[in-house]
Amino acid sequence: MARRCEICGKRVQTGYKVSHSHIRTKKKWLPNIQKVKAVVDGKVKRINVCTSCLRSGKVVKAAID
Secondary structure, eight states: OOBOOOOOOBBOOEEEEEOOOOOHHHHEEOOOEEEEEEEEEEEEEEEEEEEEHHTOOOOOOOOOO
């Protein structure tokens, strides 16, 4: 699954984990991406959305029948 939100564009961030002795190792921060059925342009599509977009109401979830 693509680790990218199709609404806001949030994706994996990289950086360093820095220990007390300042030894740096590479680290990834993964966004919380969920596959949801949502209404996009009047049609139901399955899209990858981060949970912050779901909670803020930027996505209209499709009704389950």
